Amino acid sequence: MTNNLLKGKRGIIFGALDENSIAWKVALRAKEEGAKFVLSNSPIALRKKDIFELAKITESQVIAADITEISELEDLFEESMALLGGKIDFVLHSVGMSPNVRKGIHYTELDYDYMQKTLDVSAISLHKVLAVAKKLDAISEWGSVVTLSYIAAQRVFSSYSDMAQAKAMLESIVRQFGYHYGVAKKVRINSVSQSPTRTTAGTGVSGFNAFFNYADAMSPLGNADSKSCADMCMFLFSDLSRMMTMQNLYNDGGFSSMGISNKLIEQYINCGCGE
Numbered sequence: 001m002t003n004n005l006l007k008g009k010r011g012i013i014f015g016a017l018d019e020n021s022i023a024w025k026v027a028l029r030a031k032e033e034g035a036k037f038v039l040s041n042s043p044i045a046l047r048k049k050d051i052f053e054l055a056k057i058t059e060s061q062v063i064a065a066d067i068t069e070i071s072e073l074e075d076l077f078e079e080s081m082a083l084l085g086g087k088i089d090f091v092l093h094s095v096g097m098s099p100n101v102r103k104g105i106h107y108t109e110l111d112y113d114y115m116q117k118t119l120d121v122s123a124i125s126l127h128k129v130l131a132v133a134k135k136l137d138a139i140s141e142w143g144s145v146v147t148l149s150y151i152a153a154q155r156v157f158s159s160y161s162d163m164a165q166a167k168a169m170l171e172s173i174v175r176q177f178g179y180h181y182g183v184a185k186k187v188r189i190n191s192v193s194q195s196p197t198r199t200t201a202g203t204g205v206s207g208f209n210a211f212f213n214y215a216d217a218m219s220p221l222g223n224a225d226s227k228s229c230a231d232m233c234m235f236l237f238s239d240l241s242r243m244m245t246m247q248n249l250y251n252d253g254g255f256s257s258m259g260i261s262n263k264l265i266e267q268y269i270n271c272g273c274g275e
């Protein structure tokens with residue numbers, strides 16, 4: 001299905017690690033919609049090599065960059081503009097990582113050096129991407145930047161650990177940088193708050209299957225998959241959403257508006273829990 005929504009647009013897509021990655025699905029859809037783009041990931045992630053397969057399918061180039069390193073981001077934007085032949089129209093920031101989550105450290109006993117890393121990779125990196133792009137004037141007017149968030153920014157999901165703080169900060173950067181970049185260059189910045197999705201980052205959170213199954217049973221439409229997330233990104237990158245900025249938009253099958261669903265009532269009504 002193509003509507004040529006991104007025909008003639010140039011992009012940078014961060015975060016495609018393997019075929020399960022949300023960024024992978026976004027890249028495939030962006031190609032279908034007529035965009036040309038550069039794929040970027042950290043030098044360590046490129047060792048996995050899957051991204052080069054995606055590059056082949058989408059006829060795109062891969063440029064390594066640690067998203068926390070300003071100099072690498074500067075090189076990435078300069079090289080991308082040279083390769084694609086002009087300013088960038090859309091950026092996908094689909095990056096997240098918590099060493100505390102990876103190492104299974106309890107939230108009440110966080111390692112604070114790890115927490116700094118979580119915030120730097122998962123939230124401050126968006127600020128760095130935007131600051132570099134703004135300094136280089138690398139994003140065209142009405143350009144669109146999208147990042148991926150999770151509802152743990154607003155509510156407690158007990159094992160999401162310091163990623164919850166990272167997502168809260170990420171959404172705050174969306175709003176605040178969205179103001180400044182909007183005034184200066186009419187660049188739009190939004191986040192998509194996505195359902196639990198089976199990816200490397202997602203399944204790294206302890207109890208992921210419970211997150212997934214609970215959200216699925218709670219949501220009237222069921223969980224939103226990564227393909228539907230990619231569709232939403234097409235809309236957000238396109239001119240159809242040109243007056244939308246500084247928003248956190250839920251792609252979650254209705255989960256964020258729910259209290260309890262009949263499916264969960266049926267499951268708990270006679271479970272004997274709490275008796």
Ligand SMILES: NC(=O)c1ccc[n+]([C@@H]2O[C@H](COP(=O)([O-])OP(=O)(O)OC[C@H]3O[C@@H](n4cnc5c(N)ncnc54)[C@H](O)[C@@H]3O)[C@@H](O)[C@H]2O)c1
Binds near residue numbers: 065148149196203
């Ligand atoms: N999977 C879910 O359940 C879910 C739900 C809501 C939001 N999200 C968010 O979606 C985004 C994408 O995650 P995903 O689920 O596709 O998992 P993923 O593991 O496929 O993607 C995470 C990406 O971040 C990259 N990354 C980590 N450190 C980096 C660094 N220093 N520099 C550059 N890249 C770096 C990884 O290499 C990887 O490609 C993340 O922000 C995640 O928090 C995921």
